[in-house]
Amino acid sequence: MKRLKVTHQIHKGLFAILFLVALFSIAQNVKALDQEDYGSETTREDILTGFTMDRNTSLTLLFRSGFEQPVKLVDGKTKLQGGGWEDIPHLLNYVGDVVGDEVYTSLTAENSHGGTRSLKQVVIKPWRRTPHRNELNYYTSDYETRELLISKWLLYPEDLFIPPNNQLVGIMAHREVSSGGWGFSVGFAWAKHSSGYEYLYVDCVDYSRGDVYSEWLVWRVQKRMSLPRGEWFKLEDYIYRHPSDGVYKLWLDDELIFDIKGKPTMKNTMNVVHHRLAKIYINANTQHYPFYHYVDDIEIWSVKQQT
Numbered sequence: 001m002k003r004l005k006v007t008h009q010i011h012k013g014l015f016a017i018l019f020l021v022a023l024f025s026i027a028q029n030v031k032a033l034d035q036e037d038y039g040s041e042t043t044r045e046d047i048l049t050g051f052t053m054d055r056n057t058s059l060t061l062l063f064r065s066g067f068e069q070p071v072k073l074v075d076g077k078t079k080l081q082g083g084g085w086e087d088i089p090h091l092l093n094y095v096g097d098v099v100g101d102e103v104y105t106s107l108t109a110e111n112s113h114g115g116t117r118s119l120k121q122v123v124i125k126p127w128r129r130t131p132h133r134n135e136l137n138y139y140t141s142d143y144e145t146r147e148l149l150i151s152k153w154l155l156y157p158e159d160l161f162i163p164p165n166n167q168l169v170g171i172m173a174h175r176e177v178s179s180g181g182w183g184f185s186v187g188f189a190w191a192k193h194s195s196g197y198e199y200l201y202v203d204c205v206d207y208s209r210g211d212v213y214s215e216w217l218v219w220r221v222q223k224r225m226s227l228p229r230g231e232w233f234k235l236e237d238y239i240y241r242h243p244s245d246g247v248y249k250l251w252l253d254d255e256l257i258f259d260i261k262g263k264p265t266m267k268n269t270m271n272v273v274h275h276r277l278a279k280i281y282i283n284a285n286t287q288h289y290p291f292y293h294y295v296d297d298i299e300i301w302s303v304k305q306q307t
Contacts, residue, residue: 059149063088063138063300066115067107077105080119089139103134113153113232113296121280122292132282138275138300146266148174149301151236152277154293158230161288162192172279174239176271183207184267186239186248187276188258190227198226202248202258206267219263228252232296238303241266241273275300 063084065071070082078092079085094103104122112118121134150172173187188202201222209215233253240247246265250258278295 058304060302060304061299062302064298066113066297067117067119068115069117071107071117073105073107091137091139093133093135093137102132105134105136108294111155111294113155115296118155118294118296119278120292120294121278122290123280123282124290133279135279135281136277136295138277140273140275147238147240147303148275149236149238149303150275150277151234151297151299151301153232153234153296154278155232155296156227156229156293160227160229160291161286162190162198162227163286163288164192164194164196172235172237173274173276174241174265175274175276176267177274183271186246186265188237188250189281197224199224200227200257202250202260204264221258221260223257225257239265240303243267 065080065083065085067080068083071080071085072082073079073092074081078094080090080092092105102124104124106120106122107117108120109117110120119136121136123132123134173185175185175187176183184204184206186202186204188200190198190200192198199222201220203220204218205213205216206218207216209218234251236251236254238247238249242264243266244262244264246261246263248258248260248263248265249256277298277300278293280291280293282291
C-alpha cells in the first residue's frame with residue numbers, strides 16, 4: 001500500500017512537470033506567432049491601431065520624415081530634397097499663377113511636433129477662380145501600394161475658418177491617375193454644413209462617370225465632428241485597394257473614426273497612384289485668407305498579408 005502511494009505521488013509529480021513543459025511550449029509558440037504576425041519592423045504601438053487584428057499582417061516602414069536637416073526645398077520650392085525625399089517620387093503641387101504669390105510652402109521652425117522644424121503649406125490669397133490648393137503628393141505604381149498605412153501629425157491655427165457648404169481641408173486621398181483624365185479617388189476632408197456644424201467625410205469618386213460630383217460619387221460616409229485646432233493631432237489612414245471588396249480605415253489620435261469594408265477602393269491596376277500626404281484645399285470665395293497648416297512626422301508603411 002505504501003509502495004502504491006509513492007508511485008501515485010511520482011505520477012502526480014511527472015504530470016505536473018509535463019503540464020508545466022506544455023504551458024511553456026504554448027507560450028513560446030504564441031510569442032513566435034506574435035512576432036511572425038506583426039513583423040520585426042513593427043515596434044511602435046501607436047501604429048498598431050486595430051486593423052492588424054483583422055488578419056495576420058506585417059508592417060514594413062517605407063519612408064519617414066520629420067522635415068529636419070538636411071531636408072530642403074528645391075526647384076522653385078516644388079520638391080523636397082535630402083533626408084530620403086530624393087529616393088521617393090513626390091511633388092509639392094500648386095494650382096496658381098506664381099509659386100510664392102498665391103501659394104507657398106516652407107520648412108519652418110515656427111512649430112514642430114517632435115523636432116525643430118515642420119512643413120508649412122499656405123494658400124496666401126484668392127485665385128481668379130476656385131478651387132485653390134497646395135498639395136504634397138507621393139507617386140507610386142499600383143503594385144507598390146496596393147495596401148498602405150500612412151501616418152502624420154497636423155496643426156491648424158485656432159482661428160481657422162471653414163466656409164459653409166464648401167470643402168476646405170482635403171487632408172488625404174488615394175487617387176488613380178490615367179492619361180485620359182483625373183481617374184478614381186478615395187479620400188477624406190472636413191467641411192461645414194449650412195447649419196453651422198463641421199463634419200468629416202470619406203468619399204469615393206469616379207471622374208469618368210460624368211461632369212458633376214453627384215455623378216462621380218461611388219460611395220460616401222460622414223460623421224459630425226470638428227476639425228481640431230490649436231494643437232497637434234495625429235491622422236492615420238489605411239487603404240486596401242480592391243475593385244469590389246476594398247477596405248478603408250481612418251484614425252484620429254488613435255481613435256478609429258471610419259471602418260469601411262466591402263467597398264470599391266480601386267478601379268484600374270494600370271494607373272499611377274497619387275497618395276496625397278497633406279493638402280490645403282479651398283473651394284469657396286472668401287476673404288478669410290491666408291489658409292495654412294503645419295505637417296510633421298510623416299510615415300508611410302507597406303502592409304502585407306502573411307501567408
